[in-house]
Every structure is written in C-alpha cells, then in structure tokens.
Amino acid sequence: MNNIFIIGVGLIGGSFALDIKELYPECTIHGIDKNDTHLDEAISLKLIDQKSNFEDLKKADLVILAIPVDATLSVLPRVLDHISDETIVFDAGSTKENICVAVKNHPKRRNYLAAHPIAGTEYSGPKAALRNLYRNKTNIICEVEETAFKLQEKALKLFSDLGMRIRYMNPKAHDKHIAYVSHLSHISAFMLGKTVINKEKNERDIFDMAGSGFESTVRLAKSSPAMWAPIFQQNKTNVIETLDEYISNLKHFKTLMEKEDFDAVYNEMKDTNHIKDILNGIQ
Amino acid sequence: MNNIFIIGVGLIGGSFALDIKELYPECTIHGIDKNDTHLDEAISLKLIDQKSNFEDLKKADLVILAIPVDATLSVLPRVLDHISDETIVFDAGSTKENICVAVKNHPKRRNYLAAHPIAGTEYSGPKAALRNLYRNKTNIICEVEETAFKLQEKALKLFSDLGMRIRYMNPKAHDKHIAYVSHLSHISAFMLGKTVINKEKNERDIFDMAGSGFESTVRLAKSSPAMWAPIFQQNKTNVIETLDEYISNLKHFKTLMEKEDFDAVYNEMKDTNHIKDILNGIQ
Numbered sequence: 001m002n003n004i005f006i007i008g009v010g011l012i013g014g015s016f017a018l019d020i021k022e023l024y025p026e027c028t029i030h031g032i033d034k035n036d037t038h039l040d041e042a043i044s045l046k047l048i049d050q051k052s053n054f055e056d057l058k059k060a061d062l063v064i065l066a067i068p069v070d071a072t073l074s075v076l077p078r079v080l081d082h083i084s085d086e087t088i089v090f091d092a093g094s095t096k097e098n099i100c101v102a103v104k105n106h107p108k109r110r111n112y113l114a115a116h117p118i119a120g121t122e123y124s125g126p127k128a129a130l131r132n133l134y135r136n137k138t139n140i141i142c143e144v145e146e147t148a149f150k151l152q153e154k155a156l157k158l159f160s161d162l163g164m165r166i167r168y169m170n171p172k173a174h175d176k177h178i179a180y181v182s183h184l185s186h187i188s189a190f191m192l193g194k195t196v197i198n199k200e201k202n203e204r205d206i207f208d209m210a211g212s213g214f215e216s217t218v219r220l221a222k223s224s225p226a227m228w229a230p231i232f233q234q235n236k237t238n239v240i241e242t243l244d245e246y247i248s249n250l251k252h253f254k255t256l257m258e259k260e261d262f263d264a265v266y267n268e269m270k271d272t273n274h275i276k277d278i279l280n281g282i283q
Numbered sequence: 284m285n286n287i288f289i290i291g292v293g294l295i296g297g298s299f300a301l302d303i304k305e306l307y308p309e310c311t312i313h314g315i316d317k318n319d320t321h322l323d324e325a326i327s328l329k330l331i332d333q334k335s336n337f338e339d340l341k342k343a344d345l346v347i348l349a350i351p352v353d354a355t356l357s358v359l360p361r362v363l364d365h366i367s368d369e370t371i372v373f374d375a376g377s378t379k380e381n382i383c384v385a386v387k388n389h390p391k392r393r394n395y396l397a398a399h400p401i402a403g404t405e406y407s408g409p410k411a412a413l414r415n416l417y418r419n420k421t422n423i424i425c426e427v428e429e430t431a432f433k434l435q436e437k438a439l440k441l442f443s444d445l446g447m448r449i450r451y452m453n454p455k456a457h458d459k460h461i462a463y464v465s466h467l468s469h470i471s472a473f474m475l476g477k478t479v480i481n482k483e484k485n486e487r488d489i490f491d492m493a494g495s496g497f498e499s500t501v502r503l504a505k506s507s508p509a510m511w512a513p514i515f516q517q518n519k520t521n522v523i524e525t526l527d528e529y530i531s532n533l534k535h536f537k538t539l540m541e542k543e544d545f546d547a548v549y550n551e552m553k554d555t556n557h558i559k560d561i562l563n564g565i566q
Contacts, residue, residue, distance in 0.1 A: 182496060195463070218468070236540055240541065246533065254526045258523065
C-alpha cells in the first residue's frame with residue numbers, strides 16, 4: 001500500500017486516514033474533496049499528505065469513498081474508470097443496494113468492495129475525524145463474491161489491521177436491517193428534537209430542565225442533513241416501513257394511555273426492557 | 284442534620300445517601316423501603332446505616348422520598364403525619380402537580396418541599412446508586428412559598444452542598460415542560476426499542492449492525508417500568524399532547540418521503556440541527 005486515496009475527507013474518510021497512516025507510515029495519503037476548505041483543513045490536521053485529483057487515481061493501491069450516498073452513485077463509476085487493475089476501491093455508505101446496482105455492469109466491478117463500517121459520531125467534517133474510530137466495530141460487506149479475490153484480501157487485511165469485525169450480507173438485507181437499527185433512530189431523534197424545539201420557544205426551559213436522558217435520545221439530531229437526506233432517499237421503501245411501524249407503536253401506546261390502561265403501559269415497557277441484553281452485546 | 288431518613292433506597296435515594304454521608308459524616312442515615320432485600324443491599328453497600336420504620340420518623344431532621352410517584356401520593360401524607368415540626372421532607376418525583384394537590388391541606392404542608400432533581404440513569408435499585416449524581420444538575424422546586432422559610436433554608440443548604448442548581452416553577456408548568464424534555468424521550472426510546480425488537484426476531488442482526496447511534500437513542504428503554512408507568516399516569520394529559528405532536532411530526536416526515544420531497548426532508552433536519560446549541564447548554 002503506497003498510494004492511498006481518500007475521497008471525502010470528513011469524519012469517516014479522515015478517521016480512516018488517521019489510522020491508516022499510523023498502520024502504514026510510509027504510504028502517501030492523497031485527498032480528494034469537492035470542498036477545497038476541507039482539503040486544506042485535512043492537510044493542516046495531518047489527515048492527508050496532499051491534495052489530489054481523479055487523473056492521479058491510476059497510481060492508487062487503495063481508494064476509499066467516504067461521501068454522501070447520492071454522490072457515490074456518480075463518483076464511484078468515475079473512480080473505477082480511472083484506476084488500474086490492481087486497485088481496490090471501497091465505499092463506506094449507509095445504503096448498499098443502489099450503489100451495487102449502479103456499478104453492476106462496470107468493467108471494473110471486480111475492483112470494488114461494497115462496505116459499510118458501522119461507526120461514526122453525530123459530527124461531520126475533517127475536524128470530526130477520530131483515531132481508532134473503527135476499532136471493534138462491525139464492517140458489513142455486501143456481494144463479496146463480486147470482488148476479485150486478491151483485492152478482497154487486501155481490503156480484509158486492512159480491516160483486520162484496523163480492528164474491525166466483518167459480517168457478510170446481501171445488499172437488500174443490509175438496507176432492510178439497517179433501516180431499523182440506524183436510519184429509524186435518526187428520524188426518531190430528529191423528530192424528537194423538532195417536537196421539543198417547536199414547543200419550547202423559550203429555550204431556557206429546555207436548557208434547565210433537560211437531563212442526560214433527553215440529551216442521549218436526541219443526540220443524533222445533530223447529524224449532517226447532507227449525509228442523511230440521500231440515505232433516506234435511497235432507502236425510502238425500507239425507511240417508510242420502519243416509520244409506519246414506529247408510528248403505529250406510538251399510537252398504540254397513546255391509546256393505552258387514553259384508555260387509562262396503565263397495566264398495559266407497564267407491560268409495553270417491561271417487554272422492551274429486554275433491549276438491555278441486546279445492548280450489552282453492542283458495547 | 285443528625286437523623287436523615289431515605290424512603291426508597293434505589294438509584295435516587297441511594298445516591299442522595301452516598302453524598303449526604305460524605306458531607307455530614309456524623310449523621311445517621313435511616314432507610315425505609317417496602318423491599319427488604321433492597322434494604323439489606325443498601326446496608327451492605329453502605330448507602331444507609333440502618334433499617335427504620337415510620338414510627339421513628341419523629342426524630343428525623345430530614346426525610347427524602349425517592350419512590351415511584353404513585354406511591355408518593357399515599358406515602359407522603361403518612362410521612363407528614365409522623366414527623367416533628369422541625370423536619371423538612373422533600374420528594375424527588377418526576378411529576379409535581381398531583382403530589383402538591385395531595386398534601387395541599389395537610390396540617391404539615393409547610394414541612395414539605397416539592398422537588399425534582401433532574402438526575403438519574405436508566406438503571407434502578409440500590410446497586411445503581413452513584414456518588415456525585417447530583418453535582419451540577421438542576422433541581423426544580425415547586426410552590427416554594429408553601430414551605431416554611433426555615434425549612435426551605437435547610438433543604439437549600441443541602442442542595443447547595445450537593446452542587447445543584449435551583450430553579451423555581453409552579454407544578455403545572457413543571458409537568459408540562461418535563462413532559463417534553465423527559466417523558467416524551469422515554470416513550471420515543473421505548474417504542475423505538477419495541478419496533479426494532481419486533482422486527483428483528485433474529486437478534487444477531489441487531490447485535491451486529493447496531494452502532495452507538497442506536498444505542499444512545501434507545502438507551503432509556505432500559506428504564507424501570509415501575510417508575511415510569513405511574514409518571515405517565517399522573518402526567519397523562521401533557522404526555523398525550525407531546526405524543527400527538529411527535530406522531531404528527533413523524534407522519535409529516537413520512538409524507539415528505541412518500542412525495543419524494545427530499546429537499547424538504549433535508550430542511551426538516553437542518554432546522555433541527557439547532558438542537559446542538561441547546562445541548563451545548565446541558566453539558
């Protein structure tokens with residue numbers, strides 16, 4: 001790995017850059033980003049060694065795409081057009097079906113690995129990059145059989161060096177499950193934030209009365225709309241299904257309250273306490 | 284403060300006990316709890332010095348009620364029946380209107396201070412007690428004018444020693460605002476947990492794919508139903524109002540997605556990002 005290209009030098013790309021530079025100190029990390037200020041920041045933060053462009057991709061050993069999922073649909077084919085036969089390219093997007101379809105017939109399809117590292121924070125941009133963001137995190141790889149075996153090996157070696165767990169899924173299953181465990185959480189947090197802000201015009205009341213519980217539940221409402229709007233667009237059908245079920249569960253809870261059936265309200269919560277065991281698995 | 288009684292030796296009562304013992308090492312901390320196992324645990328965890336009962340309350344300097352809000356409605360009048368004129372009693376419940384009404388005409392109303400320390404975790408029981416849980420947290424005091432001035436002073440000295448900020452509100456306003464910034468967060472987390480558990484019968488999928496975002500958003504679904512069902516019951520009208528608005532915001536978001544209006548979806552999130560500034564105030 002001599003020449004590594006990071007396309008999108010934000011939280012996700014920048015965090016890859018930090019750990020990769022530590023793992024392979026001799027490599028050169030090239031940054032590509034449509035936002036030139038972010039590139040300058042990435043250089044001053046020592047995320048990347050130098051700015052680069054698509055023409056230079058021919059010398060790339062590895063290309064990491066860490067841009068919003070709508071941009072990936074057009075940028076990934078362009079990247080594949082420019083790379084050599086030995087280059088491995090992976091993305092880090094939160095939707096996998098559309099992107100796999102987009103490059104299905106590309107002559108360099110076998111140079112691409114569809115990946116989704118389950119890692120991040122609610123912050124974005126180069127300054128949000130963190131060391132060890134990927135350690136002990138899951139990386140979901142889709143359609144692994146479509147990637148050339150030798151190039152898979154290169155990527156898997158890197159993921160292993162970064163401390164990631166690998167899980168293989170087909171893109172359809174990925175998009176369906178991730179709608180539940182990730183995309184829905186973001187909408188629930190955004191709408192919780194909206195509900196409270198709309199009501200509490202006088203923010204001092206929120207400031208004074210909100211505790212760590214509210215903070216934790218609404219945290220994801222700080223997330224980047226530029227990243228999330230395209231995710232919801234690409235995963236529209238699954239996300240709407242999760243929203244239907246979430247809204248229906250909320251309505252049922254409300255009905256139980258209206259009927260004053262607080263034993264049932266108790267049981268709703270008791271049954272869901274079981275989430276403890278599941279969350280213990282995550283940590 | 285020689286004799287301090289904690290009624291309910293769980294997370295909230297136990298955390299008060301820990302800090303009070305450190306502040307006033309000579310005091311005796313008496314524990315009362317309907318769960319005898321919890322009392323034994325509280326002794327072995329050194330939260331309390333000894334088990335006690337209502338007859339002993341006559342020697343109390345301070346009584347802290349930290350039990351579910353439905354139990355407080357019947358226990359607080361009994362406590363007031365037993366104390367001396369010099370005793371200050373405060374509760375820590377998450378609803379304030381019902382309890383203030385319940386003791387409105389009690390001859391010892393002036394010995395009671397209606398309090399709501401905004402502090403806690405998703406855990407419960409004596410083992411969940413934490414040192415410094417109340418440091419830098421807000422304590423909302425309701426109807427302060429109904430409490431004898433000298434007894435207010437005693438309580439305020441304690442809150443100040445514990446490092447708490449004080450805010451005064453009327454019980455109605457408290458219950459209305461807290462429905463938004465606390466009660467709704469709990470329902471949103473419980474129903475998120477329910478939605479995901481119902482869908483993902485195969486828990487390995489949740490375990491592997493869920494990241495820190497889901498964990499944070501669903502955290503409150505670990506909370507105690509015995510504590511929360513009575514809160515929702517007592518704050519029914521306000522909580523139903525917040526649920527109506529939350530459900531309506533979620534439906535609107537879903538409609539925008541169905542109409543493929545992803546610019547509007549983007550703006551919904553952009554407008555709510557403003558929660559960052561509010562949360563910066565909390566930390």
